[in-house]
Amino acid sequence: MYFMLGDIALEAIDLTEFSETFAAEFAEHAVLKGKPRLQAMGEKLNELSFAIRLHHKIGGVESRYQALLTAKAEQNALALIWGRGKYKGNYVITQLSSTTLFTDKYGNALCREMTISLKEFVGDSEDSLFGDALNFGSNSLLGSILPSGVVSTLSTVKNAVSRGVELYNQGKRLVDEVQNTVAVIRKFADDPATALGYLPLALRNLDGALGSFGEITGLSDTLSGLSDLLPSAVKFSHKIDDIYTDLQILKDSFTNASGNDWSNWFTPADNALSSVNESFDYLAKPVAEMTAWIVLRADDEPDTEKDNDDTDLA
DSSP states (O other), rough: EEEEEEEEEEEEGOEEEEEEOOOOEEEEOSSSSSSSSEEEEOOOEEEEEEEEEETTTTHHHHHHHHHHHHHHTTTTOEEEEETHHHHHEEEEEEEEEEEEEEEEETOEEEEEEEEEEEEESOOOOOOTTGGGGGOTTTTOOOGGTTOOHHHTTTHHHHHHHHHHHHHHHHHHHHHHHHHHHHHHHTTTTOHHHHTTTTHHHHHHHHHHHHHHHHHHHHHOOOOOOOTTHHHHHHHHHHHHHHHHHHHHHHHHHTTOOOOOOOHHHHHHHHHHHHHHHHHHHHHHHHHHHHHHHHHHHHHHHHHHHHHHHHHHHO
């Protein structure tokens, strides 16, 4: 995670360009002789521009794209966070361009290349978790949005949330590989014997995915207990159970496959995979919110690199 604009996650891995413009305003006064005099009139608003790619393997492409379009149309001021979770201020979207790189067979965008231009917003903005509330809290982002008694226990919670998101992305990548293999198998409906030859690869990736999602279920007690602090983590935990169950059905179908009963093993496997994809679509927003929370939490941690430099100087 490198950028968070409002509650919209923009991936660092797809960052291709970043530019900043800082300017000051001066009034120029002519004199009778010699060069004119300048009078400082204050600073201009900062302007930023960066290019990214939104890819379906990282999160919902259309949902994030539409969220950006809505923010631009409604001229909303959004909090900008980048790097190690540092809050950089509120910005509005002044320009947004997008190119669709490829789609699925239904025409849904699976990857967009985008350029976004932002201008600093100074003034009143609506209170929200990712907006004006971040302006308070004595340099502690969470201090402005969480009860004081909660902050001291957040390190353990953050580790669980971070691990959950990491395992989710890891498992989802493996399921994507399974889906690619299933797409190949589907082409051999009239040649089941050939289709069976692809199952060992699918099963290896399935085992890895089950390991990742199974480990997340081990975090369920912690994640399910965050209903007040982080409701998205509760939704995440419950939906992971559904994914794990569907993946187990998928594995059982592949394990018991034979060349003589194509519909008896491929159809339930295909249905289970469709159900998993629906769960991934549902989890796009909760996972983005959890990722945002991790970024915000990082701002409450000491800058270890700076601390080490200070120690060396001492």
